[in-house]
Amino acid sequence: MSDIKPEKIRCDACPVMCYIADGKTGACDRYANENGRIVRCDPLTVLARAVDDGAPIVPFLPETGEWDGEIARPVADPAADPAVDPDTMDEAQHFVTGIGAGTTYPDYKPAPFIVSREVDGADVVTVVSEAIFSYCGVKVKIDTDRHLGPETATVRAGGEAIGHVTTGEYGSQMLSLGGVHHLTGGSKAEGRATCAALMDLCNCQPVELTIDGGSTVVVQAGAAPIVDGVVEKRMRVGCGSATIGMFATQWKGLVDEVVVVDDHITGVVSEHQAGKVLGWADTGIRIKGRRSTPGRYFQVSEPGLGWGGTQVEDPLDILGPFNPKKGAVEGLSLLMVSTTGEQYAYYELNADLEPVRMDLPDSLRKSVGMIDENCEPSLCTVLFVGGAGGSLRAGVTENPVRLTRSVQGLTTSLTCGGAEVYVWPGGGITFMVDVTRLPDNAFGYVPTPALVAPLEFTMARDLYVSLGGYSPSIRSLDDIVETGGEYSFSSRVLEGSDKRQAAKS
Ligand code: SF4
Numbered sequence: 001m002s003d004i005k006p007e008k009i010r011c012d013a014c015p016v017m018c019y020i021a022d023g024k025t026g027a028c029d030r031y032a033n034e035n036g037r038i039v040r041c042d043p044l045t046v047l048a049r050a051v052d053d054g055a056p057i058v059p060f061l062p063e064t065g066e067w068d069g070e071i072a073r074p075v076a077d078p079a080a081d082p083a084v085d086p087d088t089m090d091e092a093q094h095f096v097t098g099i100g101a102g103t104t105y106p107d108y109k110p111a112p113f114i115v116s117r118e119v120d121g122a123d124v125v126t127v128v129s130e131a132i133f134s135y136c137g138v139k140v141k142i143d144t145d146r147h148l149g150p151e152t153a154t155v156r157a158g159g160e161a162i163g164h165v166t167t168g169e170y171g172s173q174m175l176s177l178g179g180v181h182h183l184t185g186g187s188k189a190e191g192r193a194t195c196a197a198l199m200d201l202c203n204c205q206p207v208e209l210t211i212d213g214g215s216t217v218v219v220q221a222g223a224a225p226i227v228d229g230v231v232e233k234r235m236r237v238g239c240g241s242a243t244i245g246m247f248a249t250q251w252k253g254l255v256d257e258v259v260v261v262d263d264h265i266t267g268v269v270s271e272h273q274a275g276k277v278l279g280w281a282d283t284g285i286r287i288k289g290r291r292s293t294p295g296r297y298f299q300v301s302e303p304g305l306g307w308g309g310t311q312v313e314d315p316l317d318i319l320g321p322f323n324p325k326k327g328a329v330e331g332l333s334l335l336m337v338s339t340t341g342e343q344y345a346y347y348e349l350n351a352d353l354e355p356v357r358m359d360l361p362d363s364l365r366k367s368v369g370m371i372d373e374n375c376e377p378s379l380c381t382v383l384f385v386g387g388a389g390g391s392l393r394a395g396v397t398e399n400p401v402r403l404t405r406s407v408q409g410l411t412t413s414l415t416c417g418g419a420e421v422y423v424w425p426g427g428g429i430t431f432m433v434d435v436t437r438l439p440d441n442a443f444g445y446v447p448t449p450a451l452v453a454p455l456e457f458t459m460a461r462d463l464y465v466s467l468g469g470y471s472p473s474i475r476s477l478d479d480i481v482e483t484g485g486e487y488s489f490s491s492r493v494l495e496g497s498d499k500r501q502a503a504k505s
Helices: 089-093 180-184 188-202 240-251 273-277 362-373 390-395 400-408 461-466 477-483 499-504
Strands: 031-034 037-040 044-048 094-096 113-119 122-133 136-143 154-157 160-169 172-178 207-211 216-219 257-261 266-268 290-293 296-298 333-338 344-349 355-358 380-387 413-416 430-434 444-446 450-460 474-476 491-495
Touching: 094 113, 094 122, 094 477, 113 477, 122 380, 122 390, 122 461, 136 160, 136 188, 136 216, 136 450, 154 188, 160 180, 160 188, 172 180, 172 188, 180 188, 188 207, 188 380, 188 444, 188 450, 240 257, 240 266, 240 273, 240 296, 240 362, 333 362, 380 450, 390 400, 400 450, 413 430, 450 461, 474 477
Parallel strands: 044 491, 113 474, 257 333
Antiparallel strands: 031 037, 044 094, 113 122, 122 450, 136 172, 136 380, 154 160, 154 207, 160 172, 207 216, 257 266, 266 296, 290 296, 333 344, 344 355, 380 430, 413 450, 444 450
């Protein structure tokens, strides 16, 4: 005898196979039992493209879950624009996304919606689905000079390992989070913590991450990072050497020596090629670091939260004694500055050729201010990386490898919630997308654990048929909006092709 109560019905939209009582939602909160039918809780999301730049863009319609007929509303006025065919206007300007569509699982069946449209006289098919990703993660770019932790150090959320620090980029620290090993290869707690952190990051929510042997950083896509409780403001103008090159002419004649302190490449203007070309005189300065090329020094300090991403709190710590035989004289002036211009100090040599700190002359304030002014605001960037491979493709065509070849050959366009993606060359369909370009809360999860992300494959109708597509399942936009799908009753329209476009308005 089964102890399942009769009013519970089974959701088969993912391998968890929840039994859901009437009026309740399943484990992922994405599906519910509504009067004995499994429904997707979020409405199917349709994007309406803005007619042109400057066109009014409005936010989501109120999320009542009720279809209010907005899909039929023209976004262009055919009377004012005779080039627009009123019969095809809606199809051409509305795009059905995978958001709210439901999943293809179990993958033997066609994707939830296969939409035909006419665009510029061409028959186009878009196959939409909410894909379940066990193989996925995020790459996080954090614009900061500060040392967040050593490369390969473990990154944790809620105490669980969810990824690692990877190789840094120009002015940014990089994290690689998620992936199938953290989602499925560790403990249950690790998988859950990884899935929760990935979903929050992808939905542009703040997530606190701790790095073994490093900092605690709050990451939120599109927002400034918060490193050890301090909001990061600026991204470096360049490395120390580049900063010397950019500002050498402005310093000439105002100061005898400039050192730009940087964890990676500390620059010294009198020795640097830029200084030599401008006729800078030797100053007898000595830098405690590994000299790479003239005026460029590596490893002046260990990485840290101090000047230019070093551990330096007092910049004089990176200087050796000044050498009188190589140009050091009493009164020689020295500016030391960090790569963001946030830290600076001015010195003059005394009779013993020791630097004595003094107020920054007004003549140098402008150049220090220029470094600061040329720094861009610090931001966190989150790219979702997923593999749209495996059986998901079976919901698109009966011959999945043809779809892969078509995506790789650029005859099928792949989008994620309507946002443009980058498809990695090579095998499979591995793509990356900037999560800020998707509508809000486009990502979900299932407790297997795995992430759920919207996907749309768009191609010419003839091509779709030749790929082995499910021709009988092709439907018109109007039909989809009026009658819904297996799980979806309601729709909503987001005007603007993506969040970036909406933000521009
Ligand atoms: S976790 Fe969600 S999608 Fe999976 S069976 Fe339960 S309700 Fe359905």
